[in-house]
Amino acid sequence: MSARELVVLGTASQMPTRVRNHNGYLLRWDDHTILFDPGEGTQRQFAFVDASPASINRICLTHFHGDHCLGLPGMLLRLSQDGVQHPVHLHYPSTGQVYLDRLRHASIGHDTIDLRTRPLDPSEVEHRTVVDVDGDLTLSAAALRHRVDAIGWRIEESAGRRMLPDRLEAAGIRGPDIGRLRDLGRIDVDGRTVTLEEMSEHRPGQVFAFIMDTALCDAALELAEGADLVVCESTFLDADAEMAERYGHMTARQAGRLAAEAGARRLVLTHFSQRYPDDQVFGHEASLEFDDVVVAHDLAHIPVPARL
Numbered sequence: 001m002s003a004r005e006l007v008v009l010g011t012a013s014q015m016p017t018r019v020r021n022h023n024g025y026l027l028r029w030d031d032h033t034i035l036f037d038p039g040e041g042t043q044r045q046f047a048f049v050d051a052s053p054a055s056i057n058r059i060c061l062t063h064f065h066g067d068h069c070l071g072l073p074g075m076l077l078r079l080s081q082d083g084v085q086h087p088v089h090l091h092y093p094s095t096g097q098v099y100l101d102r103l104r105h106a107s108i109g110h111d112t113i114d115l116r117t118r119p120l121d122p123s124e125v126e127h128r129t130v131v132d133v134d135g136d137l138t139l140s141a142a143a144l145r146h147r148v149d150a151i152g153w154r155i156e157e158s159a160g161r162r163m164l165p166d167r168l169e170a171a172g173i174r175g176p177d178i179g180r181l182r183d184l185g186r187i188d189v190d191g192r193t194v195t196l197e198e199m200s201e202h203r204p205g206q207v208f209a210f211i212m213d214t215a216l217c218d219a220a221l222e223l224a225e226g227a228d229l230v231v232c233e234s235t236f237l238d239a240d241a242e243m244a245e246r247y248g249h250m251t252a253r254q255a256g257r258l259a260a261e262a263g264a265r266r267l268v269l270t271h272f273s274q275r276y277p278d279d280q281v282f283g284h285e286a287s288l289e290f291d292d293v294v295v296a297h298d299l300a301h302i303p304v305p306a307r308l
């Protein structure tokens with residue numbers, strides 16, 4: 001099992017189908033487990049994937065259309081039932097507070113979780129903005145272009161240093177000395193000072209972007225910039241580009257263009273309209289613009305590409 005992967009819980013926009021649940025995405029990122037946009041039926045999808053709801057420590061909502069949030073009440077109740085003790089951060093557009101309040105208290109239930117609500121004003125994130133730092137993980141957000149307020153998300157690992165074994169060997173640095181060099185930045189070896197910079201190279205942090213619902217816009221591009229894995233809505237096919245624009249959505253081809261312009265590495269297409277019977281056409285259209293395209297299916301595990 002990959003330490004960093006996307007678990008797809010659902011891929012349907014608007015209405016679930018026989019083979020597609022409403023939206024729902026789980027990002028596993030080392031010790032972090034982040035749930036995005038739980039639509040209806042999200043809780044049950046956990047029964048079919050190798051993932052535990054109790055591991056969730058953060059939930060990010062893009063907006064309050066039902067296919068992106070109607071699974072929230074069930075998931076919150078489930079976390080209580082599972083006896084989750086750790087804090088759970090919940091990020092969402094503050095302009096949807098009235099919906100959040102209803103979803104949070106939608107039924108009778110014993111609410112015991114330490115839920116930390118983190119409303120975010122879309123007008124404050126017109127461009128990509130850091131909203132939280134948790135260990136070596138940074139969460140950023142940017143307001144998208146939909147019919148209602150919607151916010152896209154970006155998860156970024158801090159940059160680090162990658163040790164160069166050849167240079168370490170040549171300098172005679174072995175075993176615990178490698179850890180000391182990493183911690184101290186410089187050590188003395190046989191009367192000579194060796195620095196971390198000499199023995200290592202810059203290692204960029206990995207990046208994940210989550211973009212929906214939106215028309216193609218600069219904020220989406222900012223979120224996807226240099227991302228290793230981009231999950232992007234592709235509600236429509238290119239023949240219906242005009243409809244996509246009218247309803248504040250993207251086509252598969254636009255998603256491909258976005259990934260290419262952003263310099264991303266892998267694109268996951270999802271949020272498909274049920275009007276199209278053959279989902280492979282989405283992949284084909286996006287592939288005209290970008291190489292590494294994955295058409296998401298429910299219950300798929302999609303790894304974050306390995307470091308270069």
Ligand SMILES: [Zn+2]
Pocket residue numbers: 063065146213
């Ligand atoms: Zn929507």
